[in-house]
Amino acid sequence: MSAGWGSELTELIPLALVVALSPLSIIPAVLILHTERPRPTGLAYLAGWIVGLAGLTAIFIAISGALGGMGGKPPSWASWLRIVIGAALLAFGAFRWLTRNSKPHQIPGTRHITTAGPAKALLIGALLTVVNPKVLFICAAAGLAIGTSGVQGPGTWLAEALYVLIAASTVALPILAYAISGDRLDPTLAKVKTWMEDHNAALVAAILIVIGLLVLYKGIHGL
Template sequence: MLVSVLTELIPLALVVALSPLSIIPAVLVLHTPRPRPTGLSFLTGWLIGIAALTTAFLAVSSLLGGLDRKPPGWASWLRIVVGAALIAFGIYRWLMRKKSAHMPRWMQSLSKLTPARAGGTALALTVVNPKVLFICAAAGLAIGSAGLGSSSVWAAVVWFVAVAGSTVAIPILGYAVSGERLDDALARLKDWMEQQHAILMAVILVVIGLMVLYKGIHNL
């Protein structure tokens, strides 16, 4: 059961992990005057934010009677709703891709963050970003409705947070180890994602939405 849940969480976590709005901020904070402490502070806030949101919706699932019981019927319908919403949002992002060709102004300001503000900023970004909030809600409810034991529930939460936060952790931890040697590669990555982020996000949302939708229909 646990392996099945961990497998199911991967596509949800990838929506967060592969989002340009996750990766680009992680790269931008490495262009601040103090990149190492700022990056590590940002990473800490980002992981705490994802964990807190997922745990909050896990608690909601517990109130609905999902923990330690046979998976309820509404869990499959939840997956269907989540999958359909992801597909619809992906199509919307595709249609609006030309209007989303430039990086938002608020994101450009991330390259001026201090270490003291980076953690709080990352935490706030997880809460105010509808996509992250929506996916963490889906993950928390999916974990809580799977009928897992207590230890398995928390293992699933840790797994989801690790995968969802991996693309923020990799450049920041890589820079902490390698330093300025990554500057050119990170700059190229940032430029490419700025140009392609709308198309990337649309494709990722539709593909993962189809996977989640199929899982929900299959379990009915």
Template sequence: MLAELIPLALVVALSPLSIIPAVLILQTPRPRPTGLAFLAGWLLGLTALTAIFLAISGLLGGLGGKPPTWSSWLRIGVGAALIVFGVFRWLTRHSKPHQMPGMKHVTEAGPGKAFVVGAVLTVANPKVLFICAAAGLSIGSAGLRVGSGLIAAELLFVALAGCSVALPILAYAVSGDRLDPTLAKVKVWMEKHNGALVAGILIVIGLLVLYKGIHGL
């Protein structure tokens, strides 16, 4: 399960559309409290989405015992979808970068608004929503019994998926505006290579998920 869960988390963590909002939120008038509030909302959103699909997996009979057959077909579907989306992003990598709704207002947010924005962006970004769904169903169909194992698996996914948002915000909370030049360079580089980065990550991880699904049949 970890061999599948960790790559899924990395899709979210390494996505420019996860990292760029975390950099922008540090350009607000009160960057420390606003950034920490955004991080809390982001982690809460990831946790809630994953838990919802974990519960759906339980309703489909995936919790406990031998993993059901539908879980292998699910992995095949998820892997194929990731590959198709990755190829599409590669073919359109030179087009105008995708902009998530509300990004132009992020730098004006206060702590309260930043918390809400962080949570909402996990749903507004289809890629994050899709990966959280795949992770929740993957955990639920891994044959783990209800209890600490499921909680630990979900927390591991959320921690890895949210690490790229947590790192700049926590580093800024400690170091302050000394990180501004570095964060600005990271933002420019991520925006420039957005398409190619997303395409490569999606295709590689899609192949891994697809292989695991075929192997499980």
């Protein structure tokens, strides 16, 4: 159990940090605080984001279990799937780097975010985890890591909770801080948004390439 947890955390924490540190995660969380009712709308968006991450990861854990990945020695298909996911992350990263000076990437749903109310924000938060292929690939990798780690029972869901907690942390931080401090955070949030928009492509490319290499190595090492 202890060895399984050690190996799992080594893979899960970097994956969660990819989602957490991505500008495509943080910028919408800042934009949602510029709505007419920022506190309830922001909290609703955060709930949707957490539900989306947890739901996606749980689906891939279940798929892993259905394919024979739960418990025991990780199957060989898990290594090959890691290789595919790692290669896909590298391809995304290389594409973002090569196109970093072109037209800025449009975050899905951005035009709807600043006009959203709480109900719409809840839906947008959940949908952004699904329509963003980077988040989808990372949740697939996380679900695979959990489902093939050998950790079973409550440990499986504890591992998922840890992944979601870290992955959602940078969305939760500005929203919860605003819920406490309110308008005093507006200048700081505006600066963060501008900086991340300016460096969006390079940041996403660097993060995807680093984690792609880690996932690819894990897959090759498991063969």
